Amino acid sequence: xxxxxxxxxxxxxGHEALxxxxxxxxxxxxxxxIGHSGAGKSTLLKLIAAIERPTSGVVSVSGQNVSxxxxxxxxxxxxxxxxxxxxxxxxxxxxxIENVVLPLDIAGLDRREALKRARAVIDKVGLLKRxxxxxxxxxGGEQQRLxxxxxxxxxxxxxxxxxxxxxxxxxYAADIMAMFRDFHQVGTTLVIATHDDRAITALGGRTLxxxxxxxxxxxx
Amino acid sequence: MIGWLxxxxxxxxxxxxxxxxxPVATLLTALAMGVAISLPSGLYLGLGHxxxxxxxxxxxxxxxxxxxxxxxxxxxQIIAARLKQPDIAEARYVPKxxxxxxxxxxxxxxxxxAGLTQNPLPDxxxxxxxxxxxxxxxxxxxDLGKLPGVAETHLDSRWADRLQAALAFGRTGVWLLxxxxxxxxxxxSGNAIRVQVLVRRDEIHVSRLIGATDRYIRRPFxxxxxxxxxxxxxxxxxxxxxxxxxxxxxxxRLAGLYGSAFHLLPPTGIEIxxxxxxxxxxxxxxxxxSVTRALQQVEATR
Numbered sequence: 001x002x003x004x005x006x007x008x009x010x011x012x013x014g015h016e017a018l019x020x021x022x023x024x025x026x027x028x029x030x031x032x033x034i035g036h037s038g039a040g041k042s043t044l045l046k047l048i049a050a051i052e053r054p055t056s057g058v059v060s061v062s063g064q065n066v067s068x069x070x071x072x073x074x075x076x077x078x079x080x081x082x083x084x085x086x087x088x089x090x091x092x093x094x095x096x097i098e099n100v101v102l103p104l105d106i107a108g109l110d111r112r113e114a115l116k117r118a119r120a121v122i123d124k125v126g127l128l129k130r131x132x133x134x135x136x137x138x139x140g141g142e143q144q145r146l147x148x149x150x151x152x153x154x155x156x157x158x159x160x161x162x163x164x165x166x167x168x169x170x171x172y173a174a175d176i177m178a179m180f181r182d183f184h185q186v187g188t189t190l191v192i193a194t195h196d197d198r199a200i201t202a203l204g205g206r207t208l209x210x211x212x213x214x215x216x217x218x219x220x
Numbered sequence: 221m222i223g224w225l226x227x228x229x230x231x232x233x234x235x236x237x238x239x240x241x242x243p244v245a246t247l248l249t250a251l252a253m254g255v256a257i258s259l260p261s262g263l264y265l266g267l268g269h270x271x272x273x274x275x276x277x278x279x280x281x282x283x284x285x286x287x288x289x290x291x292x293x294x295x296x297q298i299i300a301a302r303l304k305q306p307d308i309a310e311a312r313y314v315p316k317x318x319x320x321x322x323x324x325x326x327x328x329x330x331x332x333x334a335g336l337t338q339n340p341l342p343d344x345x346x347x348x349x350x351x352x353x354x355x356x357x358x359x360x361x362x363d364l365g366k367l368p369g370v371a372e373t374h375l376d377s378r379w380a381d382r383l384q385a386a387l388a389f390g391r392t393g394v395w396l397l398x399x400x401x402x403x404x405x406x407x408x409s410g411n412a413i414r415v416q417v418l419v420r421r422d423e424i425h426v427s428r429l430i431g432a433t434d435r436y437i438r439r440p441f442x443x444x445x446x447x448x449x450x451x452x453x454x455x456x457x458x459x460x461x462x463x464x465x466x467x468x469x470x471x472x473r474l475a476g477l478y479g480s481a482f483h484l485l486p487p488t489g490i491e492i493x494x495x496x497x498x499x500x501x502x503x504x505x506x507x508x509x510s511v512t513r514a515l516q517q518v519e520a521t522r
Contacts (some may be wrong), residue, residue, distance in 0.1 A: 051429070072433070079431035089426050105230060106432045108223035150430070 001027040001158065001189055002048055007057035007067075008213075009043050017043040019213035020057070025191065027157070030184045030205035033193040034218070039210040041193035045160045048191070049081050050074045061158070079107055082151030084161035088143045090135040096146060097122060097131040103154045121149045125179065141172030148179060159183060161192045165199060177203055227439065235443030238416065239451075249412045249448055253405055253499065254455025260398040261495055262460055265487055267390045273482060281381075283361050284374040285345040295369030302367055303347060307360060310348040316341045342371060402502050405452065409445045409506025416441060417514040424518055434515055441511040442504055449503020453496040460487075 002025040009018040017040040025031050033041045046052040047059050050066050059066045061077065069077060090099055097118050104114035122128050125145040130138065135146055144164060151159060161180070165173035177199045184190055184205070194200070200207055207218040239246045287299070303311040319341045324333040349360045357375055365373040417424070424437055468484050475482035487495075 075431045075433045078429065083429055091423055091426060103430045106427060106430065106436055108226055110226065
């Protein structure tokens with residue numbers, strides 16, 4: 001589903017986040033990216049979603065060469081990818097359900113159908129009672145669950161999560177990871193960047209370690 | 221198609237929501253636009269009125285042909301024959317007695333004519349030439365002036381010419397002004413939208429991350445710009461209506477002093493529609509320029 005071939009990413013200023021990475025992730029896999037902060041985990045996720053472009057090499061997602069994708073084609077790639085951010089990136093000028101319905105509005109779905117689907121996903125992450133609340137009134141864990149609901153509402157085949165439990169205490173983190181396990185079991189491909197070892201041992205799956213721009217498999 | 225309509229509807233409701241959320245800013249922008257537009261539109265209306273006033277004066281200029289005091293019957297016949305030529309549309313003979321009678325009939329001059337012992341007026345023809353161009357008129361007048369027995373010709377179109385020239389100058393000025401204010405309109409709309417884009421930076425950023433196209437992001441801003449332009453046009457209409465209401469009485473009084481029943485007319489439906497259409501268009505254009513530029517900047521600083 002995802003393949004990196006000789007991928008190097010150098011930022012302006014000379015910092016090389018990834019150097020000559022080769023890697024393949026199959027559909028339906030659950031992959032953890034680990035490594036100290038600044039090792040290139042976020043960069044790797046951003047290259048998959050075409051938020052960043054590689055300096056050299058080829059990134060392909062579902063057979064599409066993402067590194068050469070035209071500006072106009074990028075939005076359509078992203079509609080098939082759910083993104084979960086460490087800082088949630090919620091919109092505080094609208095309530096919970098409006099945040100979740102946004103990707104469906106963007107895709108041009110019928111409003112009533114969109115609200116129905118949004119409500120179902122909100123129910124799944126346990127926020128149905130808060131659907132009219134402003135996200136700013138939610139706790140950190142609830143905000144993260146809302147971010148996950150927004151990433152999943154358009155039923156993407158691929159979910160990318162950057163430090164989804166980074167700011168959460170252990171209880172919330174376990175909740176979120178359990179949620180990810182459920183999605184993995186229904187066939188969603190997940191790539192999760194984390195430094196939370198507890199999560200990895202709880203869920204199993206494949207683990208990749210990034211170190212100074214190089215990637216290596218970690219034996220389970 | 222249905223998806224496209226749904227997007228339009230969604231963008232329009234979002235735009236209305238945004239305008240309603242900031243009533244003061246919306247109102248101020250509409251007012252700035254309204255004042256800017258009311259100046260050229262008001263001048264246009266004013267010139268229209270002047271043109272209407274000028275239209276009451278006979279547009280066809282006339283040539284007065286005054287005959288010599290001692291003109292012979294033969295010469296008169298030659299002149300009459302000349303005036304049957306095809307370049308003359310109409311010719312009316314005014315004998316000096318008739319001219320004197322007309323002069324005496326007019327109140328202000330009756331005193332003067334009463335004091336005259338003999339008729340000082342010449343016999344005359346009032347000629348309306350076929351052509352109306354300035355050169356052609358001058359040629360006909362010149363031609364008639366050379367006939368034997370003709371003392372003088374007088375082309376009385378000069379002031380009408382001047383008025384027409386002044387109106388043409390005024391119309392050019394209005395278009396020039398309208399062009400300038402159209403630019404001002406684009407700038408006002410563009411600036412209002414630029415502020416909106418800055419406020420909605422996060423929303424734009426997040427929408428892009430979850431698969432929004434530039435068109436999707438741009439659309440509500442374009443609706444805001446268009447609606448803002450439309451409101452500006454309506455505000456201009458309000459400004460002009462108030463100005464018209466204030467000016468009506470003095471204008472009618474002034475016209476009354478000149479013995480005219482002239483009064484101010486409201487603009488026609490087509491004119492109103494044109495102004496509203498243009499302000500909407502320029503509001504849209506300003507928004508488009510502003511949001512496109514802003515999107516490129518967001519792209520660059522991502």
